[in-house]
Amino acid sequence: MPKSSGSIITVGITGASGAVYAQAVLRLLDADPRVQHVFLIASDAGTRLIATELDVVATDAKKLPSLLIGTAAKKIECLPNKDIGASIASGSARVDGMVVVPCSAGALGSIAAGTAADLLTRAADVCLKERCRLVLCLRETPLNRIQLENALRVHDAGATVMPAMPAFYYAPKKIEDLVEQFAYRVLAQLGLPQEKQYRWKGRKDESSATESQRQREKRRRS
16 A cells, blocks of 8 residues: 555445445545545445445445446455454544444444444444544435434444434435435545535525515516
């Protein structure tokens, strides 16, 4: 891995629906010049999700990043989820942030409990103990009490719980708009704000608009 001052980000993919969110986040990270390297971990259920929702199947895990984002994906390194001896399993490894997208309720529970039974949950555990950014894009609804308590627990431990909830106030025209805008906000939480992210600038004052309508009606009648 080349030496630079760029960010090093870990991306985890679990079995909750929403593989397209992970795909968008990976594309943005790979294209961002501020990002030096990306570690990608997919759980068994996450790999199945990618195949089901994106029709992407990699017989060689090393080829998964390029198949996912459609480019050479030179910044992205895919790590086996069973490899608990990988560099990012240690707090001594440099990682600037991690996002689990989508994050299943099961993964949330494992992270909340600190079981660290595989590389994905261990890497998340390391982010918490090292006070690194950890964003969990929970994709589950409705939520039971256990899941709500787990979300509160990881929040109190330092994680950002960011449910995969697209916004509509910017008048998206297609599904891709919803996905991209959500991905932009994910990167912002990782300290990598994107210029194309829509930012609310306030609504035109309704009283002014009503007064303008009255004036137009008055001119029309005269």
